[in-house]
Amino acid sequence: MPDITPDTLNLTPDVLIIGGGPAGMSVAIECARAGLVVTLVEQRPRLGGAIFRQPVNGVAPLALAAGPERLKARLFKDFAAQVARIHCVYGALFAGLDADGLAIVEDRQTSRVLPFRPRALVLATGAVEAVLPRPGWTLPGVTTAGGLQVLMKETGRAPQGRVVLAGSGPLLLALAAQLIRLGRPPLAVLEAGDPIRRPGASLALLAHPSLVSEAASYLATIALARVPWHRGAQFERIDPCDQALIVTWRDHKGHLASLAADHVSLHDGLAPNNFGLPAEARGGVKSSAGNPLVIRVGDCREALGAAAAVAGGEATGRNLAAHLLTGGEVIAAEATLARHRSAQHHIARAFAPRRGQELATQLPDDTVICRCEGRTLADLKKLVAESPGLSARELKLNGRFAMGACQGRFCASNAARLLGELSHSADQVPVSALTGQRWPLRPVSIAALAAAVADAPQPGSSTKDDKDIR
Amino acid sequence: MTVIVAGAGIVGSACAYFLGQAGAQVHLLDASAPAAEASGAADGAVSVASKRPGPLMTAALSGIALYRELEESGPLSGLFHRRSTFIVAASEDEQKVLETHATALADAGVVITAIAGDDIPRRFPALSRAASLIIEVQGEGHAIGYQVVHRLIAASGATVHRSTPVTRLVPDRSGTRLAGVETPAGFLGADAVVLATGNGSSALLGLADVLTPRKGQLLITERDPALNAAMPGSIMSGRYLLSKGSQKTASAAPAPAGPARGFGLVIDPLRTGQFLIGGTREDHGNKQETDLSAVSRILADAVALVPDLARLRLLRSFAGARAAVRDGLPLVGRLPGLSNAVVATGFEGDGICLGPVMGRAVARLLLDKEPGLDLAPFAPNRFQSSGDAA
Ligand SMILES: Cc1cc2nc3c(=O)[nH]c(=O)nc-3n(C[C@H](O)[C@H](O)[C@H](O)COP(=O)(O)OP(=O)(O)OC[C@H]3O[C@@H](n4cnc5c(N)ncnc54)[C@H](O)[C@@H]3O)c2cc1C
Numbered sequence A: 001m002p003d004i005t006p007d008t009l010n011l012t013p014d015v016l017i018i019g020g021g022p023a024g025m026s027v028a029i030e031c032a033r034a035g036l037v038v039t040l041v042e043q044r045p046r047l048g049g050a051i052f053r054q055p056v057n058g059v060a061p062l063a064l065a066a067g068p069e070r071l072k073a074r075l076f077k078d079f080a081a082q083v084a085r086i087h088c089v090y091g092a093l094f095a096g097l098d099a100d101g102l103a104i105v106e107d108r109q110t111s112r113v114l115p116f117r118p119r120a121l122v123l124a125t126g127a128v129e130a131v132l133p134r135p136g137w138t139l140p141g142v143t144t145a146g147g148l149q150v151l152m153k154e155t156g157r158a159p160q161g162r163v164v165l166a167g168s169g170p171l172l173l174a175l176a177a178q179l180i181r182l183g184r185p186p187l188a189v190l191e192a193g194d195p196i197r198r199p200g201a202s203l204a205l206l207a208h209p210s211l212v213s214e215a216a217s218y219l220a221t222i223a224l225a226r227v228p229w230h231r232g233a234q235f236e237r238i239d240p241c242d243q244a245l246i247v248t249w250r251d252h253k254g255h256l257a258s259l260a261a262d263h264v265s266l267h268d269g270l271a272p273n274n275f276g277l278p279a280e281a282r283g284g285v286k287s288s289a290g291n292p293l294v295i296r297v298g299d300c301r302e303a304l305g306a307a308a309a310v311a312g313g314e315a316t317g318r319n320l321a322a323h324l325l326t327g328g329e330v331i332a333a334e335a336t337l338a339r340h341r342s343a344q345h346h347i348a349r350a351f352a353p354r355r356g357q358e359l360a361t362q363l364p365d366d367t368v369i370c371r372c373e374g375r376t377l378a379d380l381k382k383l384v385a386e387s388p389g390l391s392a393r394e395l396k397l398n399g400r401f402a403m404g405a406c407q408g409r410f411c412a413s414n415a416a417r418l419l420g421e422l423s424h425s426a427d428q429v430p431v432s433a434l435t436g437q438r439w440p441l442r443p444v445s446i447a448a449l450a451a452a453v454a455d456a457p458q459p460g461s462s463t464k465d466d467k468d469i470r
Numbered sequence B: 001m002t003v004i005v006a007g008a009g010i011v012g013s014a015c016a017y018f019l020g021q022a023g024a025q026v027h028l029l030d031a032s033a034p035a036a037e038a039s040g041a042a043d044g045a046v047s048v049a050s051k052r053p054g055p056l057m058t059a060a061l062s063g064i065a066l067y068r069e070l071e072e073s074g075p076l077s078g079l080f081h082r083r084s085t086f087i088v089a090a091s092e093d094e095q096k097v098l099e100t101h102a103t104a105l106a107d108a109g110v111v112i113t114a115i116a117g118d119d120i121p122r123r124f125p126a127l128s129r130a131a132s133l134i135i136e137v138q139g140e141g142h143a144i145g146y147q148v149v150h151r152l153i154a155a156s157g158a159t160v161h162r163s164t165p166v167t168r169l170v171p172d173r174s175g176t177r178l179a180g181v182e183t184p185a186g187f188l189g190a191d192a193v194v195l196a197t198g199n200g201s202s203a204l205l206g207l208a209d210v211l212t213p214r215k216g217q218l219l220i221t222e223r224d225p226a227l228n229a230a231m232p233g234s235i236m237s238g239r240y241l242l243s244k245g246s247q248k249t250a251s252a253a254p255a256p257a258g259p260a261r262g263f264g265l266v267i268d269p270l271r272t273g274q275f276l277i278g279g280t281r282e283d284h285g286n287k288q289e290t291d292l293s294a295v296s297r298i299l300a301d302a303v304a305l306v307p308d309l310a311r312l313r314l315l316r317s318f319a320g321a322r323a324a325v326r327d328g329l330p331l332v333g334r335l336p337g338l339s340n341a342v343v344a345t346g347f348e349g350d351g352i353c354l355g356p357v358m359g360r361a362v363a364r365l366l367l368d369k370e371p372g373l374d375l376a377p378f379a380p381n382r383f384q385s386s387g388d389a390a
């Protein structure tokens, strides 16, 4: 892959893309083909995103199922053909859009803050895992399934010791299959839903043969390795015991069961990674401050999977290029996405937890909700009881939920859900009420920020009067 | 007695608390939610360090005294963090202004200590070597606005109405009293009405020429308990006095692009181990958003004074709007011509310090008691002669 770290950097590209997954890569390919000046910022050292993540040097990539493997080959080939026209900045983090319309990027390689002023800002930051709070989920040895997968994809190795995968969704199966292929089958997969007992939803998926064959390949691998897939498992808790973790759940008949493991990886589905991201502004809306057009693509717009990320990215990229070159509206690639949306809908139905999921009544009061600040369900309940009608912002300020260093990535959606449950409100509490839309959306080096201001391009700067830095 | 308090910022919450203590039944109405505006977006210096002798300093001194009392006697226990403010001079110009300012503080009865030479690194190890003089202002403290609001409301017994803006004041037939207020949920009647609506008061009372929002940007760092421990209190850059005070000695800093805005520098070590760093004074632009240009400048100034801050990361930036009155003094007192309606707004950058004492003064006014504070300089009708409808 192109490992270009440019020694000069154009701070006013036509298009600034955040995220080098399938969606961001697809937009970059289309915009570069159309002749636009494109910069792509990726926080990790390689392209590929959550699904096609590249291993670090010298490690063979993990094998994917056949469908994703074909998609990957095409994407990387197309990208390679345009690579000379795409500036890639790796190890750099988008930190948000400021009041003046600057797209702020922290380049952690050079310890600099790069203030971009693109014509269009494309957000392709992918999805995040939803992970529900559970007793013991903050113990050492407990990770998210995605975290484990990133580790495996980047190092080509599975962790030492016994692994239990728990939660819900097809990603658990994909991960189990990957562990098996690396010669370290998990002890078990605990699945809250029961896709086999929801034949309606599962049958509807037959209309999406590529998904079915992908799922079938995972299931075959798992069956062959005799890894138990416990469906309808209601997770109870994780307890520390000597050097190990005891995982306890109720099986579909309601009987308690447990297993000793060294690692527990949790996963409860995917949600758009839009924490603190600026809102979309399509159709050439420009504020007086000269704010860029803001567009979201791929899983950060709607978590529909890799094929949808590519299809949506390509359509949006072509659209955006036409808009920037000749005017015209930038429309969402709705038609392309409808099919993927229906597939995801059926998957979600198939994996719907067997038991109703009232978190507030299911979890013991001492369950930690906010990991950064150590705030528990009891803390949350007390606040809500003291102040009927409590707003999400008050919950945040006075309960310190979503106030910690992770800026709400772990707890905001759970806290919002619990607030909704406890205040018996019919309306969902929007997660953004807890996370806000302010920069920095990740902690940024003060030294780099303090040195940043001289570099900022003024509104109205164009690609013509390039301002090169470094 | 039933009282409507409009505005659940620190002033409205304090007023509700003191009215509740006196047995009144209080309806606390807020256009959005408690501490949604300035009180939830402030640095919480409870301080006279930057003040000149005058009515505001007098009020602020009673404000600090009341915080101590409320911290000791209950409702604010644990929420008022006592510490000194250290005003730091790092140039000859700053030192000159600081010396004059220190004399004025001392004359007003504020307890100060001058720290110079080798005592600087001893008392304040985190400080840059450029610091040539520190004035320690003792007996001050810090309180976090939204925590105070939350605590006072909980202790007040008031009924809180969120998302309930007052849209109109409704006079009774005599025209000399208010019957109540209009809200989107309908009319709400009361024996008395308090308007503690911050910047929202402009629209309600037609004060657009008198009261303007003045934005401030603030920053929060990640935690660093060791550095935090190396700072015995908050620091205020002496440069702030320079720009606030005698303009002649102000060094000509390069004018920033766009509308002018003021920069002060305050670095407050929070009890969480984090640092709160501010800030700006701006009369233009979006009041909620922060910009790289300001953040970068504030942090550059902060690192110049406390070099080790450079190794931390910025966790959050946010902005709030102070309600600023044309002559720099708040508006507190009965609404002209209405015997049962009181306004309390315009506390600009001092409302956290003044909130409890002003809330108490207003409550006492309604209860026909001595307010405990000379409110004459803050009379809301002082702009009337110039044709403003206060
Ligand atoms: C943990 C996880 C595991 C998954 N595993 C599978 C799987 O095994 N099989 C499968 O079919 N699907 C999987 N998916 C779903 C699949 O990854 C997505 O559908 C697909 O990758 C979406 O593509 P995308 O381009 O929208 O986002 P992504 O592929 O997620 O790409 C987003 C990119 O943006 C970067 N980024 C995010 N925030 C910033 C920032 N602030 N600054 C700079 N860069 C940033 C990320 O590093 C990432 O490279 C997984 C998703 C997740 C979250």
Ligand SMILES: Cc1cc2nc3c(=O)[nH]c(=O)nc-3n(C[C@H](O)[C@H](O)[C@H](O)COP(=O)(O)OP(=O)(O)OC[C@H]3O[C@@H](n4cnc5c(N)ncnc54)[C@H](O)[C@@H]3O)c2cc1C
Pocket (backbone or CB within 6 Å): B006, B007, B008, B009, B010, B011, B012, B029, B030, B031, B032, B033, B034, B035, B036, B037, B038, B039, B040, B041, B042, B043, B044, B045, B046, B047, B145, B164, B165, B166, B167, B196, B197, B198, B199, B200, B201, B204, B215, B216, B217, B218, B278, B279, B319, B320, B321, B322, B323, B344, B345, B346, B347, B348, B349, B350, B351, B352, B353, B354, B355
């Ligand atoms: C950046 C910044 C830093 C600051 N630092 C300090 C400091 O260090 N020390 C200090 O003492 N002070 C400081 N202040 C000032 C202090 O925050 C304010 O003076 C104080 O919070 C004002 O309180 P308030 O109750 O009058 O107004 P607000 O807190 O603004 O409350 C007004 C309330 O009224 C509501 N409202 C408005 N209109 C209506 C309506 N029509 N009907 C019903 N409700 C309505 C609003 O929603 C709001 O909740 C700072 C302010 C800012 C912005």
